[in-house]
Amino acid sequence: RAPRGVPKMRRPCTFLVLLNPQSGKGQAHTLFTRHVQGILQEAGILYTLIITECQNHARELVRETDLSQWDALVIMSGDGLLFEVVNGLMEREDWEEAIKTPLGILPGGSGNALAASIHHYAGLQPVTSEELLVSCGFTLCKGLVSRLDLSSVRTASGQRMFSFLSLAWGFVADVDIESEKYRRVGAARFTLGTLVRLASLRVYRGKLAYLPAQDPRGPSSTSAQGPSPQRGPPDSLLAPLDSPVPAHWTVVTDEDFVLVLAVYQSHLAEDLIAAPASQLEDGVMHLIYVKAGISRTALLRLFLAMEKGTHLGTGCPHVEYVKVRALRLEPHSPKGTITVDGELVEYGPVQAQIHGSLARLIAG
Numbered sequence: 001r002a003p004r005g006v007p008k009m010r011r012p013c014t015f016l017v018l019l020n021p022q023s024g025k026g027q028a029h030t031l032f033t034r035h036v037q038g039i040l041q042e043a044g045i046l047y048t049l050i051i052t053e054c055q056n057h058a059r060e061l062v063r064e065t066d067l068s069q070w071d072a073l074v075i076m077s078g079d080g081l082l083f084e085v086v087n088g089l090m091e092r093e094d095w096e097e098a099i100k101t102p103l104g105i106l107p108g109g110s111g112n113a114l115a116a117s118i119h120h121y122a123g124l125q126p127v128t129s130e131e132l133l134v135s136c137g138f139t140l141c142k143g144l145v146s147r148l149d150l151s152s153v154r155t156a157s158g159q160r161m162f163s164f165l166s167l168a169w170g171f172v173a174d175v176d177i178e179s180e181k182y183r184r185v186g187a188a189r190f191t192l193g194t195l196v197r198l199a200s201l202r203v204y205r206g207k208l209a210y211l212p213a214q215d216p217r218g219p220s221s222t223s224a225q226g227p228s229p230q231r232g233p234p235d236s237l238l239a240p241l242d243s244p245v246p247a248h249w250t251v252v253t254d255e256d257f258v259l260v261l262a263v264y265q266s267h268l269a270e271d272l273i274a275a276p277a278s279q280l281e282d283g284v285m286h287l288i289y290v291k292a293g294i295s296r297t298a299l300l301r302l303f304l305a306m307e308k309g310t311h312l313g314t315g316c317p318h319v320e321y322v323k324v325r326a327l328r329l330e331p332h333s334p335k336g337t338i339t340v341d342g343e344l345v346e347y348g349p350v351q352a353q354i355h356g357s358l359a360r361l362i363a364g
């Protein structure tokens, strides 16, 4: 039975499953057939399976399709394909309705942060790989639909995207992108990437400012808002990127960082619990930043503790953690990497604000 207040999907129901055959170790289709197909059939769930052929295939498909045919859109891949689907839905004229289509995730990638987060939110013992896939398969069959926060991210060229997972700059973003070449080793790619990056640890210069979630003035909007969006809700907390941040924001005095990470789910990967306190619809971004001066050993210890989600309680003086509703990052380093949901985006000034409960997700 569904807990009180949690909507359950009607039966029989029909899913559109979008599967990226290249995700993770390139075995997503086999994994789906072996571990998920049978569970869905036994649960009486009908589905149409579409194998994505290239980048943006899923994005274009959900932008154009008649969504009334489907009770849910299910993504079997890493987090990158879900990022495409979320943005495809937000690009539609009927975005407000479209983004309420229940989404489901089946881990087929090497990171699988959202899948691991859903498993964690259900209070289950941590599992990885195929066990996580089976757990997510059962979650889909239960069909309990939760609300999901999305963050609106804006870059200097005026690009706007919607993100369900993270915004990263510095160490984490570098590891995410540099470790793509090790994707064949699966989730271990991040451990490998972390060790390689630790050997060439560097400092990232820039300015960071944020609107704390506990703003005593309450959820105030700014008077100098950015351009009104064509699609999606207005970013009422953000000033234009070429203007100063609103006066009541907190401006971080340090300008030398090792990493800046805003995460809105508990997990950053199957075995990295970056924000253990995070929930699907807590209406905040969990901002974690590490100031320059941290030793390699301390940083390694931090990542090892992150595997258990205990890193924020280690008392490391270089680590700061704050819940925010909006933030702005202005890198000074001429070159660098910024990722949104693990995907590379335009490098330069970037800002984001959380939009609580905008999307829907099948979770436990």
Ligand SMILES: Nc1ncnc2c1ncn2[C@@H]1O[C@H](COP(=O)(O)OP(=O)(O)OP(=O)(O)O)[C@@H](O)[C@H]1O
Residues within 6 Å of the ligand: 020, 021, 022, 023, 024, 025, 052, 053, 054, 055, 056, 057, 077, 078, 079, 080, 081, 082, 084, 108, 109, 110, 111, 112, 113, 183, 342
């Ligand atoms: N058939 C395909 N061939 C190549 N790329 C594809 C295909 N289908 C989707 N893509 C693209 O692959 C990218 C990576 O997908 P995704 O992040 O879901 O998997 P992954 O990279 O294996 O997972 P993870 O991020 O967990 O490592 C996405 O940007 C997606 O658009």
